[in-house]
Amino acid sequence: MRYSSTAPIWWRPRLWLSLAIALLPWLVATGITGWKVAQCMTEAWQGRASFGWQEASGRIDQAQVRIVTGSRGGKAYEPLVGYHYEAGGRVWHSWRVEATPNYSQMQAQEVVKLFPKGAGVTVYHDGAGLSALRRGVRPMTWIGLFLWSLATWLLGGMCWRGARRIVMRERAA
Numbered sequence: 757m758r759y760s761s762t763a764p765i766w767w768r769p770r771l772w773l774s775l776a777i778a779l780l781p782w783l784v785a786t787g788i789t790g791w792k793v794a795q796c797m798t799e800a801w802q803g804r805a806s807f808g809w810q811e812a813s814g815r816i817d818q819a820q821v822r823i824v825t826g827s828r829g830g831k832a833y834e835p836l837v838g839y840h841y842e843a844g845g846r847v848w849h850s851w852r853v854e855a856t857p858n859y860s861q862m863q864a865q866e867v868v869k870l871f872p873k874g875a876g877v878t879v880y881h882d883g884a885g886l887s888a889l890r891r892g893v894r895p896m897t898w899i900g901l902f903l904w905s906l907a908t909w910l911l912g913g914m915c916w917r918g919a920r921r922i923v924m925r926e927r928a929a
Contacts, residue, residue, distance in 0.1 A: 781915065789908040796901035803854065803893030806880050814841030814879040816871050817849075821864045833859050835867035837889065841879040848881070854890040 818838035825831055840849045853867055871877060871889060881887035 785911040785915070789904050789911060792904040793901065793908060796897055796904060799897045800893050800901060802886075803891075803897065805882070806854075806888055806891040809880040809882050809887075809891070810843065812841045812843045812879045812881055814839045814877050816873050816875045816877060819868045819871050819873050821861070821868055831861075833861045833864035835859060835864040835871075837867065837871045839871075839877060839879065839889065841881065841887065843881055844883060848885060848887065850879075850885075850887045852886075852888050854888050854892070854894065 816837060816839050818836060820836050822834045822836045823831055824834060835853055836851060837853050838849065838851050840847055842848070853871075859867065877889055879887050879889060880891050
């Protein structure tokens with residue numbers, strides 16, 4: 757059944773189908789990039805919050821580089837630095853070096869060299885179980901936040917432009 761061009765724009769099923777097809781990739785793309793932006797913002801927030809955390813003395817229990825292979829064959833490197841510390845009359849165990857978790861192979865090896873097994877360290881903690889061996893936010897977090905935010909805006913703009921073209925084409929028909 758064909759609808760006349762005098763029907764209101766919101767009453768055209770072909771328009772809604774076209775918009776749904778155009779907006780589905782936008783929802784996926786902005787969902788993924790939005791998730792990465794939120795992840796970077798959380799890392800930055802925790803890294804900045806670590807400047808106000810308490811200090812405690814701790815000891816390194818384990819230090820090694822773990823290679824994580826992704827489903828597509830990509831490799832990620834994580835420094836596994838296990839340590840324990842005492843705070844509030846309780847012994848806590850943690851693996852967190854800093855708020856930013858992403859490392860290159862060389863960076864992960866340098867972190868493991870900085871924290872050898874058995875070494876005494878200063879642990880920064882919030883008193884509720886969240887701790888780190890380093891305070892602050894690494895520059896890669898800020899770079900990641902900028903790039904993922906830019907990607908979100910670019911993908912959103914491209915999909916918005918595509919949706920507007922569909923609506924204009926439908927209005928002209």
